[in-house]
Amino acid sequence: MERLHARYPFLDASRAAVGAADVDLAELVAENGPAVERGHERVRRALLEGTTAPEEPRLWSTRAELLSYPIARVLVSLLDVPGATEKYAAAEATTARERFVEDFEADLELKSAAGDRLTLEELLADFDLSGGVDPVGDGRFALDVTAYLELAAGLDGTEWRLAGRPLSDGTVRVSRPELYTLLREAVAGKVAEGLPLSVPEGIAEPLSTELASIRRAIAELDPPLSFEAVAPGLFPPCMRALLSRIRDGETLSDHSLFSLVSFLLATGLDESEVIDLCSLSEGAAEMVQGQIARLRDEETTVAAPPSCAVMDEYGDCVDKDDLCETIRHPLSYYETRLRRTPEDRITDWRQ
Template sequence: MSLSGYPFSGEAAARVKETGYSLEGLLADPNPQPRLSRLARKRGLARVVGAVLGEIPEGPAHPLAELLSYPIARVIVSCVDDDLLTRRYALAEAKLAGKKMVREDLADLILLARDLGADPEVGLGGIHLPFSDYLKAAARMKSPSWKLVNRSLEAGRVAITGQELARILEERARERVQRGLPLLVPPEICEKLRREISQVEEELSARKEEEKVDLGEVTEEAFPPCIRVVLGEVAAGTNLAHTARFALTTFLLHVGMGVDEVVAVFGRSPDFDDEKTRYQVEHIAGRGGTAYRPPSCATMATYGNCPGEDRLCRWVSHPLSYYERKVKKGGSG
């Protein structure tokens, strides 16, 4: 297995340490290793810009530059210090690693799993993962096939396939990459990466502008606090709980937004999948015969989706009632 393909692994970190290269050395001017420094910086920038655009491209055939580009990318992300960028970067690194994982032999995949803190067992009955390891990863999976009721559980272990192990490790990789970000980076280090940082900030700003959602005739100022908070989380790139996602979708559909507009709202989620999101929104909108109504204020509170009342909340029992009253008042309190 090539360590350069998994720069977040413990073994890769040890390999970088063995080389004797430091971040300060790579950024030094004049540089004793100008070609290696140039390649590592260029690749580090490509990692972060790729994350902004949605996908990190496969790297050039220079294993050491690939390894060294990872800490440089983490420093760039930390110097920019933007929540959306941090989440997108972690997800993009995990997706890049996931492409490689599905091509690995099972023995190598098991080694990587151990490095990432998972403990799969391989026997005559296939691959089995401890119940706790499985649940932690499956909590983020949306497909019904990941639900525990659809799984074989024996002696505290869940049966999975090699492809499913790769998907679980992809999620573990995302968690490891995001852990500790943003780093506390000295200002002088950020200054040495000013050119790369400026390019990332420019790309990020342009991406955010492209992803702004026009709510059309919908009066956003009349949204209740719960919906405004959830919309803010979507804008920040936060992965929503299922109950919050459902509440936001049903609310936006009921106040007059179309399926395409609602799908666009979720476009900034780190795990956004246009096809799956569209299917879910169309289903909630009534494509299957039943159009779902937004949950009541009491239900929102039960699931932890109520951020607290304002004055109008005390006089209504449903987010739609709040919206209707606010619209009649012209969006004012």
Template sequence: MDAYHARYPFLDAARDAVANADVDLSSLVRTDNAVVERGRERVIRALTEGTVESERRVSSRTELLSYPVARMLVSVLETPGAVEKYAAIEAATAHTRISEEVTTRTDRRTDRSFSLETVLAELGLDDDVQQLDRRNRRETAAYRISVDRYLQFVPEEDGWSLVQRELADGSVSVSQSELLELLRKAIEARVLDGLPFDVPPEIAEPLRPAVREIRTQLVGVEHPDAIDRFEPDAFPDCIATLLRRAGEEPLDQVERFTLITFLSGVGQSPETIPEICGIDDEQFLYASQRLAGQAIPFSPPSFDTMRAHGVCEGDHPDYDHPLEAYVAALPAVSEDTE
């Protein structure tokens, strides 16, 4: 079990590493608190913060084994939309890691074991993707991908229609960033495969305390289902500060997740969110589509989670969640505008 397996636990090589280690999952969930805790953190951060990255240093073994534990936890959780959100965030985290690897010079890569060709082969895409020679090395690397695979993983967003693509000999021309986006969808499908599943009682029972903790954390992200007014003057101070900063400086991952999901929660679409924030950065546009463009949108984090990450420094004794505070402030905003 090495760093490569830990960073990409959904790949066959990682599964083989677990199998070769002869790990008994029933014994693991009873005796290895570090692995169960990391699995719990993995699920909570995926569902509330838009990442599965840990906030602390963990061993490659713990990181790798936390993945099957997380899959068991999200299966036992039985919360609507949790499986889909978890898979989307596992894929998004992997997409970020792969993007960093392929855009970093070989001698400075985070993981020297990594190669895009290996990931494509592990996902069964090596025969469907071909890198094209580039005459101008300053240009983005170009690839061709088979039409069948392209259609299988194409995002449901503008700009991906086949009529807008160069099509020849049964394959579609894509840029490197587009290939990585298709790869994200392929990884999401890999993570989703088999989820949820029936967890044997001898494994599910020791996981019950972790499941209860996850459900307790998710209570903080419950918010009013219908918000039909958009009033920036009713935003909590921490959200208003994020919105102001978004147009002036880059936001970190948690800040970006918080702002996008809050704006989605108050009824804004993936198209209007970047306009409201005054941002046309490609990464922010992509995040808006991923977080706000789903049938089951992501919930903003609670005030407690925001405070834990330094996103919110104020006290909100009457409310657990920023959308609750927003709804409560709407009547006062209405009176001020009359």
């Protein structure tokens, strides 16, 4: 295991180093050693501070730093909190960008790379971009247009729209800082790949203390998701089905009513809007008002809706689509659908 692997644990070479070390993950978490402690810090800082860099780098050996990455991925998978995977991946990518910019700029100044530094060529090769990025002088690069569209898809701002950039022989010109930002997006995608993991009980149980600690930490934060629009057509299938049933006059079970009402409140609706959206009769409206009252405490905090696993246990997980297979919470589904839908195709029900 090398320092380079520990600094960039998402690289193919880093994962190969872990494999070559023949580390048993179950044994590693059972030991509850430095790698577990660092993995816990990695996730906590990602969700609370937007970085995965250690608070005190000198505390951790190269082995602990590298092995903390698979443990962090396990912890994020076990959290079952909307938006946690995306925020963790973004934090890993932000930290990676800081590190590879430092390495690349040092490489430019010294004209050669030390063994523990990453080169731009190595990172491009890891993302299969070696033939798709060419320097064109003056600190700019010609990037394959297909790669550009994929990497810029999640970036906000009109400057990233292809329509505002000249095309030349199937390539897009980008500056060095822009290339670094696009590579950050590539890192985020690679980190998020495969998450959430299916974690065996033998690995999950020894991590219960770390998991509880992270849950307590993020419970003090503001709600992780906020939505600018309420678009019922983009709700997850389970919530669309519950909404359809209650609109048809069906009396929902207590747990199904809780699931629907808590979800609608989490999207940004107030009490009267929930009643209007559900097209409730006077009697049904009173029942929902009572449900809302029970969902709020003295500080008007809304209880979070159930996760997908709980919805499945309730028997309300229905009509699953491809996106359902990749998320663990109805709010994560809704957030993803809103993000992927063009703004001009989103109609806010409240309007």
